[in-house]
Structures are given as C-alpha cells and as structure tokens.
Amino acid sequence: MTAASDQFAIRVTDLVVGFEQQTVLDHLSLDVRRGEILGLVGASGGGKSVLMRTIIGLIPKRSGQIEVRGRDDGGLLGGHARRAAAWGILFQQGALFSSLTARQNVQFPLRENLTLSDALMDEIATAKLELVGLGPDDWDKFPSQLSGGMTKRVALARALALDPGIVFLDEPTSGLDPIAAGDFDTLIKTLQQTLGFTVFMVTHDLASLNTVCDRVAALADGKIVAIGPMAELLRSEHPWVRAYFHGKRSQMLRPAKD
Numbered sequence: 001m002t003a004a005s006d007q008f009a010i011r012v013t014d015l016v017v018g019f020e021q022q023t024v025l026d027h028l029s030l031d032v033r034r035g036e037i038l039g040l041v042g043a044s045g046g047g048k049s050v051l052m053r054t055i056i057g058l059i060p061k062r063s064g065q066i067e068v069r070g071r072d073d074g075g076l077l078g079g080h081a082r083r084a085a086a087w088g089i090l091f092q093q094g095a096l097f098s099s100l101t102a103r104q105n106v107q108f109p110l111r112e113n114l115t116l117s118d119a120l121m122d123e124i125a126t127a128k129l130e131l132v133g134l135g136p137d138d139w140d141k142f143p144s145q146l147s148g149g150m151t152k153r154v155a156l157a158r159a160l161a162l163d164p165g166i167v168f169l170d171e172p173t174s175g176l177d178p179i180a181a182g183d184f185d186t187l188i189k190t191l192q193q194t195l196g197f198t199v200f201m202v203t204h205d206l207a208s209l210n211t212v213c214d215r216v217a218a219l220a221d222g223k224i225v226a227i228g229p230m231a232e233l234l235r236s237e238h239p240w241v242r243a244y245f246h247g248k249r250s251q252m253l254r255p256a257k258d
C-alpha cells in the first residue's frame, strides 16, 4: 500500500454509469480522503444515489475504476466479516425491517456476518443504540413506534454495527425538523470524530453542508464540477453551483444585510 493510496478511502476514476440510452455518470472522477466528511450535492435526478449505489456495488458500471479501501487493518474480524465491515450505509428512509425491533435491526448485520452468542450480540446492539443516543425504553420498539429522528438513529446504529471504516449516508436529515436535523448532524460529527470513520453523505441540507462537512462535491452533467471546503464552493464560477448556492432559496437562509 503506498502512502498516496492510504490517504484515500474511496477513489473513483473516469466512471461511466447509465441505463439503456441514458448516461447518468459521464467519466466522473472523485477522491474521498480517509477520515473526512464529504458532502455530495447535485440536482434532483442528477445521479447522486446512482453514484453511491455504484460505489457500494449495487449498480454495475459501464467503465472506469472504483477503489474502496474502507477498513483493511484486520482488527478482530475474520475474512468475510472484515469485508462486510468495510462500510455501512444509512438509506434515505432508514429502511428498517418493520417486523424487527430496534435492537433486532441493529443485530441483523451481526447475525449475517459473525458467529456470536445471543448475549454478546445483544450487548453489541445495545452499545450501538446507546452510542446514537437511544435508551433502554426504545430498544424493543418496532419501527412503527419510532419517530422519524429515532428511526434515523436506529438506522445509523445498524450502519455502525460492524465498526465500518466508511459510512454512506443518503440524505440523513431529510424529513427531520430543523432541531432534530441539527441534533443528527451533531451526532454524526461527534461519532466521526470519536470513531474516526470516513463519511460520504448525499444531502440537500445547506445547514449540514455548512456545519458537518469537511469538503463538499457538486455533481452536475454527470461529473464532479467543483469540490472543496464550503467556502470554496461558494466562490465557484460553475453556473449550476452558483445557481444552487446563490439562488433565491439559499439566499433566504442567510441573515439579511442591514
């Protein structure tokens, strides 16, 4: 492993992805640094989810390279589980199993990948639920009994079940009120700083981009057209990036000048 490749958690080079006649990602390149929180913005239908799903292997690519390093330091886990622990994902709607309790949802990846006693599995699952701020009263609730914010927290606990090196978050704050969204942002930042994983986050939430992301990447016309800290993106001359960050709705979020 070279020092340069060690620096990156994900390297996407010249990626082309499409469906029938449609080309969604058109020779896209993107590096995600190890240990950073990268936010991805782009127009609706522009290919953000397709990019995330292609990186994790759910959608086939037409051409290009994808290198996902994740966690390869060995740790306590064996071969199959080590690969599974490379990344965790939080899907947009939480995507919990409705017939399983919060605790059982978090145990699911453990059961799939590890051979552990029920007692140990219980212990790991409750530790993860505590990590995301859920107490014993919530552990045995079913998804229908959880609020939107709690659902996201359980989904995050499940994404962290195998101690992944990379966490993919698909619009983590969508559907949450601004206070719950702010709390969730803080939780992600705190966990990332404590546990040191890399975060790849698709979001439309300007507050999240401002407060939690180390860098922001903008996807337009199937490519990454700007990438850097938020302050740099705000100075970008790319027409779509300008329209996104300096359009009427974004302006409304800034304090009025007196």
Ligand SMILES: Nc1ncnc2c1ncn2[C@@H]1O[C@H](COP(=O)(O)OP(=O)(O)OP(=O)(O)O)[C@@H](O)[C@H]1O
Binding pocket: 019, 024, 042, 043, 044, 045, 046, 047, 048, 049, 050, 051
């Ligand atoms: N499985 C699929 N089969 C065919 N077309 C697809 C498939 N998945 C996505 N697409 C198409 O790819 C394009 C990009 O979709 P994608 O879901 O990545 O957009 P997005 O940027 O995540 O949008 P949003 O912000 O609205 O969630 C869309 O035109 C969509 O219809």
